Amino acid sequence: MEKGRVMKKGKVKKGKEPEKEKIREKGKEEKEKKKEVEKEKIKGKEKGKEEKSNCKEEKRKERETEKEKEQLKGKEEKEKDNSALTKRPLEPPEKNKQILVLGLDGAGKTSVLHSLALNRVQHSVAPTQGFNAVCINTEDSQMEFLEIGGSEPFRSYWEMYLSRGLLLIFVVDSADHNRLPEAKKHLHQLIGTNPILPLVVFANKQDLEAAYRITDIHEALALSEVGNDRKMFLFGTQVTENGSEIPSVMQDAKDLIAHLAADVQGPRPGPLCSCQSKSP
Template identity: 35%
Template sequence: SCSQTPGLKRSSHLTLEELEQREVLVLGLDGAGKSTFLRVLSGKPPLEGHIPTWGFNSVRLPTKDFEVDLLEIGGSQNLRFYWKEFVNEVDVLVFVVDSADRLRLPWARQELHKLEAMSMVEMQQELGLQAIDSQREVFLLAASIAPAGPSSEEPGTVHIWKLLLELLS
């Protein structure tokens, strides 16, 4: 089989293994909750306190039809340089924002815009999508994860997981 990059997974030269994998990139500023999001999705309790991810963190979650690989890249300034290299290589981008950290929301916005991700309104205007359906959808979902340990059964997390599975199917 030929070596395909994850961003080219939809090509006609796919291996069986590539057909059965979906990739999700999880980005956000340091301390936004990316690692906690991955832990809770994988059924583990959140850790107490903030432990920054130095480099990468990944979780593979099996589903009935395929495996979901979630890749987190740390949110520190020196790691954000690499984000853009991965955005086009995955099936879904999840950008985590700590809504309680009001002072850093403009910073999170700036980093998201560096990825050249446009809002739905911008996309509709720039591409004239008002009359047709877009193939790329943007969802704003809120999930609160308390430090003491809600499980993967927390309603917000369950909703996000179901949406991810629907998007990846």
């Protein structure tokens, strides 16, 4: 009997061991699955972080590229300005003095000058970057004009060339009220170095609604203070319809300029030059 009981107990033990083993195996599998799920989650998070990091890196590179482009553009513009400044026109001999055309940028110097040269309205869109030399022929004389850019980098050249000027043409924008004090300051600085240099002022853009009239321009530029020994003339000008004949007032101004230049210059032998423009 004791023996039979022992055998019976042994059989019960053998029956329960495989079930426990299965439970343990199943538990291990579930743990393994959980680990795999956790690994996948970690991988997903790392991938998200990596993609976010790559996105930030790409945006940073884009910003750096844009910044480099802007710096390169600024450098090119600076080099262009420096190049324009270093390329001066050939200095004319004393007997070939020129009529200087000066004024702030945007006043319309080039448009006025080309209109006088061609006897018809010729608009200019781009501002003069440096120097613009033009020769104008009349029936019995020739006139050599030199326009110098009106932006800040070129104003230091104004007085340098003033000593070789036959006369000074100063162009102002009649409608740009805010810059008239600045124009006045530069004009009086120029004429202060030469008390007898003839002066012709063009109050340009008279066709604009906001333009000051001639009397207002005379007062704004303090032209009554230019000196009693100086020949001074003020014209109201405009260049409206491109290609049309120049207004009669511009023709009158052209005739006067030729007369003044002839008085200062005296008789000049030699062939007439053809109209041309030069820029550095």
